[in-house]
Amino acid sequence: MPAEPLPLPPEETPVAPGAPLRLSELPPGARARIAEIEGDACLAERLLDLGFVPGTPVRVVRRAPLGDPTEYELRGYRVCLRRSEGARIRVRRA
Amino acid sequence: MTDAVLAPPLRLGLLGSPNSGKTTLFNALTGLRARVGNYPGVTVERREGETWLDGRRAALIDLPGTYSLTPLSPDEEVVGRVLRGEVGRAPDALVVVADACSLDRSLLLLAQVLRRGVPTCLVLTMIDELGARGGRVDVERLERALGIPVRGVVGHRGVGLRELRALLGHPESWSRPHLVPPASARERAGWAASILESAVSARAGAHRPTELLDRVLLHPLAGLAVFALVMVIFFQLVFAWAQPAMEWIDAGVGGAARLARRTLGTGLAGDFAADGLIAGVGAVVVFLPQIGLLFGLLHLLEGVGYMARAAFVIDRVMGRLGLEGRSFVALLSSYACAVPGIMATRTIASPRSRLVTILVAPLMTCSARLPVYTLLIGAFVPALPVWGPLGLQGLVLLALYLVGSLAALLVAGVLRRGVLRSESLPFYMELPPYRVPPARLWLAQVWGSLWAFLRRAGTIILATAVVLWVLLTFPRAEGPGAIGQSLAGRLGHAMEPLLAPLGFDWKIGVGLVASLAAREMIVSTLAQVYAVSDEGTDLREAVRRDVDPRSGRPVFTPATVASLLAFFVFALQCMSTLAVMRRETNSWRWPAFAFAYLLGLAYGASFVTYRVALALGSAV
Numbered sequence: 001m002p003a004e005p006l007p008l009p010p011e012e013t014p015v016a017p018g019a020p021l022r023l024s025e026l027p028p029g030a031r032a033r034i035a036e037i038e039g040d041a042c043l044a045e046r047l048l049d050l051g052f053v054p055g056t057p058v059r060v061v062r063r064a065p066l067g068d069p070t071e072y073e074l075r076g077y078r079v080c081l082r083r084s085e086g087a088r089i090r091v092r093r094a
Numbered sequence: 095m096t097d098a099v100l101a102p103p104l105r106l107g108l109l110g111s112p113n114s115g116k117t118t119l120f121n122a123l124t125g126l127r128a129r130v131g132n133y134p135g136v137t138v139e140r141r142e143g144e145t146w147l148d149g150r151r152a153a154l155i156d157l158p159g160t161y162s163l164t165p166l167s168p169d170e171e172v173v174g175r176v177l178r179g180e181v182g183r184a185p186d187a188l189v190v191v192a193d194a195c196s197l198d199r200s201l202l203l204l205a206q207v208l209r210r211g212v213p214t215c216l217v218l219t220m221i222d223e224l225g226a227r228g229g230r231v232d233v234e235r236l237e238r239a240l241g242i243p244v245r246g247v248v249g250h251r252g253v254g255l256r257e258l259r260a261l262l263g264h265p266e267s268w269s270r271p272h273l274v275p276p277a278s279a280r281e282r283a284g285w286a287a288s289i290l291e292s293a294v295s296a297r298a299g300a301h302r303p304t305e306l307l308d309r310v311l312l313h314p315l316a317g318l319a320v321f322a323l324v325m326v327i328f329f330q331l332v333f334a335w336a337q338p339a340m341e342w343i344d345a346g347v348g349g350a351a352r353l354a355r356r357t358l359g360t361g362l363a364g365d366f367a368a369d370g371l372i373a374g375v376g377a378v379v380v381f382l383p384q385i386g387l388l389f390g391l392l393h394l395l396e397g398v399g400y401m402a403r404a405a406f407v408i409d410r411v412m413g414r415l416g417l418e419g420r421s422f423v424a425l426l427s428s429y430a431c432a433v434p435g436i437m438a439t440r441t442i443a444s445p446r447s448r449l450v451t452i453l454v455a456p457l458m459t460c461s462a463r464l465p466v467y468t469l470l471i472g473a474f475v476p477a478l479p480v481w482g483p484l485g486l487q488g489l490v491l492l493a494l495y496l497v498g499s500l501a502a503l504l505v506a507g508v509l510r511r512g513v514l515r516s517e518s519l520p521f522y523m524e525l526p527p528y529r530v531p532p533a534r535l536w537l538a539q540v541w542g543s544l545w546a547f548l549r550r551a552g553t554i555i556l557a558t559a560v561v562l563w564v565l566l567t568f569p570r571a572e573g574p575g576a577i578g579q580s581l582a583g584r585l586g587h588a589m590e591p592l593l594a595p596l597g598f599d600w601k602i603g604v605g606l607v608a609s610l611a612a613r614e615m616i617v618s619t620l621a622q623v624y625a626v627s628d629e630g631t632d633l634r635e636a637v638r639r640d641v642d643p644r645s646g647r648p649v650f651t652p653a654t655v656a657s658l659l660a661f662f663v664f665a666l667q668c669m670s671t672l673a674v675m676r677r678e679t680n681s682w683r684w685p686a687f688a689f690a691y692l693l694g695l696a697y698g699a700s701f702v703t704y705r706v707a708l709a710l711g712s713a714v
Contacts, residue, residue: 042166046166049203051202064312066411075196075202076297077196077526078524080409081520082521
């Protein structure tokens, strides 16, 4: 896995059914389960401590009025992440 | 006295994530008697309070809110340093505070704490809200599953506090976990799931009021409108609504100064009391209405939960600048005055963003610059109509505001990419449910802000005001123009070689020295220099007529005026701002840095403006 911040994938990236998506790509209202966290170990550690642990169900609540960040619901609370952080989290749609 | 008094007090650390109700519990246990300071080396607030727990004296440490014990920055290391006993004696026991409605998330932090082997208990807050949302936690089962004592409370109503106090008084008798939670995050989550399985019979449902309010307050259009409205209210609070109270204070200070002169005479004692001491106290007290109003609203909206939403709404814009949503309120307030603006940065979670916000706040055009701009524009910019009601004078004023704001944004970007490049901390922000904050807590927070300003910044402002009075008064001379003989006057003369490239003479130099007390002081000081009693029309005429005795040319040429305006856009001519920066960053390093870089910018901008204006002048 690359250590530098991941560039956002081009729109036309083909996604095989069931393959992990980026959390940042999910539309509001979508539900998914965390698959894995990519990138820098320190950042991954913090996202895990925030509860983004593989297997955890997560729901996309809404995007901010200006399009970023996005509000997520997991483990009984709500937290917002910017697109750059959300892109590190791979999820499988529920 | 009994042994209980003589024995060293019990040290208990309160640990929990932000929004866990930790501070409410801390206040309920200590009765709001907290000692507030800073942890050495960082800008994190340190709060400790003493209380009696079941007949035993105890010191409670309100540790900074955290989601993790793995630090990503020096500021986050504070919790670890306290736990290791590097800041005072290590706590004898830890109290993990968790919102009962999001126990799932909090167990991840508890697991990390339990691995440290210190006696630990768990306090579930907001159990009333849990019940209202249809959730059920069996406290006894939770105790059995975790192996540590668990208590439920409603912090601000005092529910469950008596039982909690009885427990907290005797940490040596607390049960320890049967097995230490696993180290890896994945296994920790499994551990948390098994605990929840055994103790939670129903999870808290959605918080209806939050669902409904967010549908409006975070709506793509309505959300932006509400945000704009709230920000207008913030601006009005510091810019307009604090004005009457500030005018009463000014009038009161003026009355006190007259009284002092009448009682002590017009000699040195009267002068010192009136112009040094009372004016200095006035310079401090005059900020209280702005700070009180700003923090009244800020703490209210923070307690309700709206500030997190406001930050969510504007985060995209601020993120581009390397700042975060909460910087917006601080920068906006700085249009009125950088002092409350810099104090408002306390709500910014990321220490780096907070520092950058503090450093650029003085570039926002504050209201103290207005008298200076008004004098110079009124005297030297012709009142030509440009377009409709918009005149040239208004346009120049608008341009000055814009230049300051653009400079703030540019500097923020430069600092964030240069000196203060962050350790690429991830951005995350919890959006807590809307709540009605307890009035007592709110009052204590507002009072705490005012008191902190008075004690830490107020003393510095007062001392500087007295020093400036000495500079402007000694050696004493009589009659008009005496100020030229004063230390400040000599300083102005001595600075002339430095000021000449900017087109300034010694009189402007004296004004610049005096304006350190507050920017608008340059106006009253120029009035003293020109020995006019009216700071309006008379002063405007006096500066317009002033001629350099050596060259016979006017002192205030258009180039000099433009240069002086440019200087005031950038220069940090304000000791109150410096004092507040000192308080908020806990060292003189950052105020010194801000003063130096802003003086550099001011000098550069002034020099360029002067040269360009001269070139344009000779070209015409």
